[in-house]
Amino acid sequence: MSADAPAAAPRRDAAAIFAVALAVRVAVVAWAAGRFPPTADGTYYHRVAERIAEGLGYTWLWPDGVVTYAAHYPVGYPGAVGALYALFGAHPAVAMLLNAAVGALAALAVHRLASRAAPRSRAVPALAGALVALHPGLVAYTPALMTEGVTGALVACAAWASAWARDRRPALVPFVVVGLLVGAATLVRPQSLLLAPVFAGLALSGPAPGGFPRPGGSLAWRAARRAAPVLLTTAVALLVCAPWTARNCARMNRCALVSVNGGWNLLIGADPASTGAWAPIQVPEACREVFDEAGKDACFGREARRYIAEHPGAWLGLVPRKLAATFNYCGAAGWYLHEANPAAFSEANKVALGAIETVFERVVLLLALAWAARGPAAPGAPLGRARGPSLAQRALGLARLALLALGIVAALHVHAWVGYLALLGLALLQGRALLGAPVLVGAALAVLAATAATHAVFFGAGRYALVAFPLLTGLAALAAARQGSEQPRGGAPRAVNTAGDAPARGPGDELL
Template sequence: MTSERASPRRRDTWIVLAAALLARLAVVAWAASRFPPTADGTFYHRIAERVAAGLGYTWLWPDGVVTYAAHYPVGYPALLGGAYAIFGAHPGVAMTLNALLGALAAVAVHRLAARAAPPGAALAAGLLAALHPGLVAYTPALMSEGVTASLVACAAWAAAWVRDAVPLGARRTIAARTALLGVVVGLATLVRPQSLVFAPLFALLALAPLAGPRARRATLGFAALATACALAVCAPWTIRNCERMNRCALVSVNGGWNLLIGADPASTGAWSPIKVPDACREVWDEAGKDACFGRAATLYITEHPGAWLSLVPRKLAATFDYCGAAGWYLHESNGAACGDRCKLGLGVVETVYERGVLGLALLGLARASAESRARRIATRAVVGVGLVFLFLVHAWVAYAALVVAALFGGRTLLRGPVLPAAAVTVLGATLLTHAVFFGAGRYGLVTFPLLAGMAGLVLAGFRTRA
């Protein structure tokens, strides 16, 4: 890239960073003294206080007993704990950290777009991520989804950096950058364990332009390297769990809980209080109880596969029809400061924005070149279905249509720019994850930065091509 082209892109990166940071810090200034931690945020805040005090990931029970814990992933409370140790244990500190990481995600999206499009399109993509109302308004939430979204966007950026080294043909450079990709995914895994799948997937995506049997073997080797590096980041915590929790766990011990919540015939598809099976009532060990719940859920699924599969649309609807995470959190934390009208207003603005982003992403796939006429027709038919559902209650069908349309596109999307392919990859993984467990609007947040970037390319008239 020439210096003449690099300079405007660097300037635009600063514009995106400033827009993202100012928007988020303005929200933090308003929210810091008004909204105490609530829901899961209460747990994260208390654990972070203990981490900051040097007490580790432990829980103090009302009777004074202290136990080791690993129910929730360690990454976010550990991150907060570090900030609390330096700046003090105040929710405003956590909110400011959320703002910084959220702004970094917008920068990652812009740098991804800058590899694929002219400066104007890249700037549009970055600003759509920077000013996403769902992400900006969620900044005060002491919750892990926004941080996960940022780390996943940074992992996609790292994958693009790996792609940059492919034309050079330098295996050492590719290996070093792939290792960095694995480290970033490892950090995301400590915050949200299912992020681990992005280590091999992003590595394969980054090296997709390579062709030939030897290249395919090398690609698989680099995917294994990224996965190994991600696991290495998690390894110290995994070893701690094996020693302290009486059972080994990669990151956390709530998989069985979540699977059982989503294996209830009366489920609405969203979170609900767990119904403790008789076999688990006398199991008190945290990891042991989770394992017991996992066995009960697996038994139900194997005995009633049809009933379990019939819950999938409800789970996806709970995740993608309507997010509303920001309004929900603020209202739950302080209904006086964010009442019903505040919650509704945030939900309306966010929903319109998100469906607009999704519509643009769908149109981008419809305009992209496919490998054959039949694939182009199939792609556009699926996109048409998705566009219809944009205006209906069940937007999850439109999100699923985006993934299916991308699959019809075949190598066109895979070997094209990293940003659209990464966005579809993250969306597909999120759909599959919450089809298995249970849904909630906030779980869709992880897809927002990359989808906003993908939409920005389309908004500026960029056509995704191989």
């Protein structure tokens, strides 16, 4: 066997994962293209993309013939679709193929992240990539002209870039790439901006690449060296959005980073009659005579904040409902297909797809809980008789067991949102060891936490959880990985970094 054979294997696996992910998504597009027109928010994205393709910009034509500048929905997705419409024609199938290509990149990114998290295993990265490639919720959502699948894929790619940045420290160029990808995700889903400093921080954590010692110097100098990549990543993400922000300041009579719907969403989530999910907005009396799009959103935001300040307990009491609406049941694909064409995708079809997707997602959650319950590895522990656990260790073990039991019961019951919170709690019990964990671990937990926090404040919907599914699915595959070191194929043992990503790289460790 040639020396290049082991190096070529990860590349072949990565290419196969991407090919499978793309093939199944293109097959779904071929089936759906002529059957399912844009619906729900997809109708708006499609129409705005048509206007962008026609050179009319992000504007809206009202029934009375009046044209206004708009920014209610984020520009990133209709902007990308509009560019493709200008090249290939304004057909929904074009947007569906964009979804397919970007969704396949998510499977590739998760495979490469898992290969770093389990550097001695070929099966674990293949499992992680395959689970994302064939995820029934993600695959069946491909025909939807909606943003969640694209956002999840962009976030997974940004996490992949973060792992690359960790490998390449102290180089700053990879952090620019992370910022570009997070900026693109922000244009599609504004709250993604929160991930810019987090992903930069993940790249800075873990052992120094190549086993070299970290640079010395004064405490202030070391702090500045660590802060610079975080600031650079965040600045690049903001610069990606800056032209659109400037456009909003000029055209919308009010500055907005990306979109002007934060006030709307906050008010929907502050309705005392809320079920936790989307509902038609109840227009406050103070806003009834405000017709400017940005001005109305600002008014809604003021009224929502006033209600929250006056009724903090009632607003906090809605949080469990919002998290339940987000995490208990996704069903976004079946909902969209049925909404677009009930004759082609019946209620029974929707229920069947929802059941398959729910079983898949609950298994993913159970596997992720199993990974988190193992606790941090303890490399280098001496062989032979060990001391008994301390009181603190016993308490930690009991807490871990309690959270695991709670998570399992929740995953097997209707209240899955409790299971996702239990997963976050179990991970946090790993303490400082979590700081050196592989980027896949930190990114998956960060996206899950950010999704939960965002929709605890605003309102929930099953499709919003799709953003976290690629990375969470990759994290679940790590339950199949061994703790500690394992022998590489081919014989000679190598040093293994059990706390984080593999610091040493061969020529086949990266696809790109």
